[in-house]
Amino acid sequence: DSIIDLSAGLGGELRHAAAPSMPPFWNQAIARLPIAEGVGSCGTAAFRGERVIVENVATHPYWGIVRELAARAGLGACWSQPFKDSHGKVLGTFAIYHRRPAAPSAKEIQLIEDYAKLAQLAVERARLAEALRRSEERYRLIADNCNDVIWLVDLPALTFSYVSPSIQRLRGWTPEEILDQPLEILLGTEAAGDFRSTLSELASRLAAPDCPTR
Numbered sequence: 001d002s003i004i005d006l007s008a009g010l011g012g013e014l015r016h017a018a019a020p021s022m023p024p025f026w027n028q029a030i031a032r033l034p035i036a037e038g039v040g041s042c043g044t045a046a047f048r049g050e051r052v053i054v055e056n057v058a059t060h061p062y063w064g065i066v067r068e069l070a071a072r073a074g075l076g077a078c079w080s081q082p083f084k085d086s087h088g089k090v091l092g093t094f095a096i097y098h099r100r101p102a103a104p105s106a107k108e109i110q111l112i113e114d115y116a117k118l119a120q121l122a123v124e125r126a127r128l129a130e131a132l133r134r135s136e137e138r139y140r141l142i143a144d145n146c147n148d149v150i151w152l153v154d155l156p157a158l159t160f161s162y163v164s165p166s167i168q169r170l171r172g173w174t175p176e177e178i179l180d181q182p183l184e185i186l187l188g189t190e191a192a193g194d195f196r197s198t199l200s201e202l203a204s205r206l207a208a209p210d211c212p213t214r
Contacts, residue, residue, distance in 0.1 A: 003075075003099075006119055007042055008092035009035065014046055017092070026073040029066065035090075038062050041080035042093040049090050051081045051112070056101035076100040081112045083120040094119045151178075158183050158196065 003021045007014040007030075014033040033039060035046040044062055045052040055077050057063040057070045063078075077098040082090045094116040096108075104112065143150045143164045150164040160183075163175040171178075184192040 003097040004115070005042070005095040005097060006092065007033065007046075007095070008123055009046055009090050012036075014042055014093060022097075023073055026069060029069050038064075040066060041078040042095050045080040045082045045093050045095075046090050049082055049084065049088075051079070051109075053104060054078045054080075055103045058101070074099055077102040079104050079108075079112055081116040083116040083123070085120070085124060091120060091123045153183070155199075158199075 005022065006017045008017050009015075012035050014035055016027055016031045016033070030040070030042075033043050035043055037044055037047050038061065039047070040062055041052045041054045041057075052062070054060045054062060057075050057078055058067065063070055075097050077100070078095055080093050080095040082093050084090050094112065096104075096112060143162070146164055147166055148164075149167050149170060150162070151160060151167075152162040153159065154161045160179045160181070163178045165175060167178055168174050182192075183195065187195060
């Protein structure tokens with residue numbers, strides 16, 4: 001039987017991420033595993049930045065610190081593959097445990113590498129989403145507290161998708177009241193006409209065959 005384990009790197013530690021088939025006491029024991037030489041298969045793989053194959057955890061020196069727990073969890077072998085970001089920094093490790101001592105075949109090595117690539121994509125996507133969320137929070141904080149009116153318009157409908165709270169001080173309307181109104185309400189008829197004209201001209205230039213952005 002084989003068991004899949006995923007850990008993510010954070011600072012000098014591996015934070016255990018997922019291994020639903022492992023007993024709770026094991027997951028708790030390795031929740032924060034040091035990234036260092038000789039610290040299990042995963043800690044060593046993350047430290048070296050290369051795959052570490054331990055065919056027998058009962059006798060291998062890397063498993064000395066958790067050997068008794070591994071025996072209690074019924075672990076016989078552990079093959080760990082680190083995965084990295086585009087800059088070569090280790091993001092975490094993907095590991096396969098076996099109930100009995102075992103060495104991987106060439107096909108199994110390829111499988112470990114493929115799973116590690118999928119883990120890399122998942123972790124990078126999650127980190128990108130979190131970075132985007134934090135960036136949006138910062139910009140929202142700036143926009144919501146700015147004295148000038150900041151507004152966003154959806155194209156091509158030319159409807160408001162965001163109006164900063166300062167509109168209420170300057171115009172007497174709440175942002176919610178503005179969002180359902182046409183562009184002329186905020187800009188005035190003449191300015192709104194100029195804006196539509198400029199936008200139409202820009203759209204035509206961008207659609208031209210010789211536009212450098214095409």
